[in-house]
Amino acid sequence: MRNKTRGCFFSLLLIFVSACAPSLTEIQRLSDSEAMLDAVIAERETDATVDTPTELYVVSHAAAVSGEPVLRMDKVDSLRVTWESDRNLTAHAETARVFLYVRELALKDARGNSRTISIRLNIKNLLLPKAPPNA
Numbered sequence: 001m002r003n004k005t006r007g008c009f010f011s012l013l014l015i016f017v018s019a020c021a022p023s024l025t026e027i028q029r030l031s032d033s034e035a036m037l038d039a040v041i042a043e044r045e046t047d048a049t050v051d052t053p054t055e056l057y058v059v060s061h062a063a064a065v066s067g068e069p070v071l072r073m074d075k076v077d078s079l080r081v082t083w084e085s086d087r088n089l090t091a092h093a094e095t096a097r098v099f100l101y102v103r104e105l106a107l108k109d110a111r112g113n114s115r116t117i118s119i120r121l122n123i124k125n126l127l128l129p130k131a132p133p134n135a
Contacts, residue, residue: 036060036086038062060109071100075095098121
């Protein structure tokens with residue numbers, strides 16, 4: 001009986017945690033010149049009293065956003081992305097506070113070919129995250 005109760009508790013906990021996972025809203029999608037990859041700007045809804053995180057993903061063309069972002073930031077003003085070439089992506093913003101930045105990403109494009117993408121930042125007013133207390 002005790003194992004059944006424990007099993008029910010963990011099942012309900014898993015359902016609750018899954019239901020509370022923050023959703024991702026796609027804001028903009030920009031394909032590279034060959035339409036093999038997409039740069040996707042998305043916002044992660046947190047239902048919290050903190051700023052909404054903005055994330056940048058690079059995915060195979062027309063694929064759903066998944067995996068980890070290459071860029072996570074908040075306090076973003078005027079974000080846009082440009083493909084400088086089929087292997088170079090630049091994120092431009094007037095202001096942003098950056099928490100995660102991946103400079104290079106290896107992935108497969110829409111044809112299944114391996115590609116390495118370089119991600120560059122062009123942020124005029126880069127805000128630094130506050131250090132945690134006692135750091």
